């Protein structure tokens with residue numbers, strides 16, 4: 001007699017039981033996202049960098065979207081696989097990320113270009129305030145999966161970050177190296 005809500009499968013981080021939208025983002029979709037563009041071009045374009053599953057719910061004012069991002073392990077010219085990253089089109093709208101499996105970093109950056117990195121692991125909770133761009137980075141050799149909840153009206157603004165974030169994260173000598181970059 002009870003309604004069965006959507007679920008996260010703990011082992012895989014996959015969303016289940018809900019009507020879902022799915023989107024894969026591949027190496028070929030990420031032109032200009034990694035520091036070493038020629039290294040990106042040398043990789044197989046069809047290789048999937050991340051998959052997003054989103055519950056098909058209402059986009060109306062006041063409603064929330066829920067999605068899971070599965071960010072695969074890998075590097076482009078030493079730079080860890082990451083999501084494209086975005087501000088919300090409605091800049092004041094925030095978001096919550098919740099780590100499900102794997103480990104990595106959440107890169108947050110305000111409109112003044114000040115950036116910070118939060119550690120993501122199974123169970124970590126990330127409060128992304130309004131006016132804050134966000135990008136997931138997989139620094140491990142496992143899949144990094146994180147659930148996100150955001151307002152249906154938030155929208156995505158990718159163009160505002162076309163010059164990139166001010167921090168980039170690389171693997172050097174089997175260590176995580178954070179580099180500040182000049183985008184002007």
Ligand code: PA5
Pocket residue numbers: 025052067069083084085086095134135136148150156
């Ligand atoms: O809502 C979010 O912030 C996430 O669901 C992202 O959209 C997802 O991680 C994919 O990243 P991007 O939209 O930057 O390609």
Ligand code: NI
Pocket residue numbers: 086088095134150
């Ligand atoms: Ni977002």
